[in-house]
Amino acid sequence: MSRIKILSFDKALSYISQYDVEITSIRLTADVIKIAGFVRNRRNNREYHAWIIMSKNDDYINYHCTCPHHLYTHNFCKHLAMLLLEASRRFSSWVQSDS
Numbered sequence: 001m002s003r004i005k006i007l008s009f010d011k012a013l014s015y016i017s018q019y020d021v022e023i024t025s026i027r028l029t030a031d032v033i034k035i036a037g038f039v040r041n042r043r044n045n046r047e048y049h050a051w052i053i054m055s056k057n058d059d060y061i062n063y064h065c066t067c068p069h070h071l072y073t074h075n076f077c078k079h080l081a082m083l084l085l086e087a088s089r090r091f092s093s094w095v096q097s098d099s
Contacts, residue, residue: 012081018042019079021086030056035087039065039079050083 024035036051050065063080064070070077 008078008081009075009085011078012085015078016082016085019082021082023083023087023090026087026091031057035083037083039082039085048079050079052080052084 002009018041020040020042021037022040023035025034025036027034032053032055034051034053036049038047038049040047048067050067051061052063055062056065065077065079067077069075070080070090083084
């Protein structure tokens with residue numbers, strides 16, 4: 001995750017109350033984690049599709065978002081960060097419910 005700017009997560013945390021995050025799929029294989037979903041701004045109803053693919057040993061990450069920031073800069077955006085935060089929240093609740 002060293003290639004991902006911390007700023008994206010700071011922005012995501014400050015904006016997350018204004019967005020709805022819908023995870024459409026989380027797939028785990030022996031080597032790869034794939035997360036896909038939609039992030040919708042509640043104020044203007046703009047919706048962005050985002051996906052992240054990363055290796056479990058942290059040596060590979062690929063991502064995409066349909067927001068203008070990502071399309072122009074190809075940088076990790078706040079929508080991708082929100083997707084990861086929501087997936088992390090869900091995963092931790094799954095683990096807790098299994099214990």
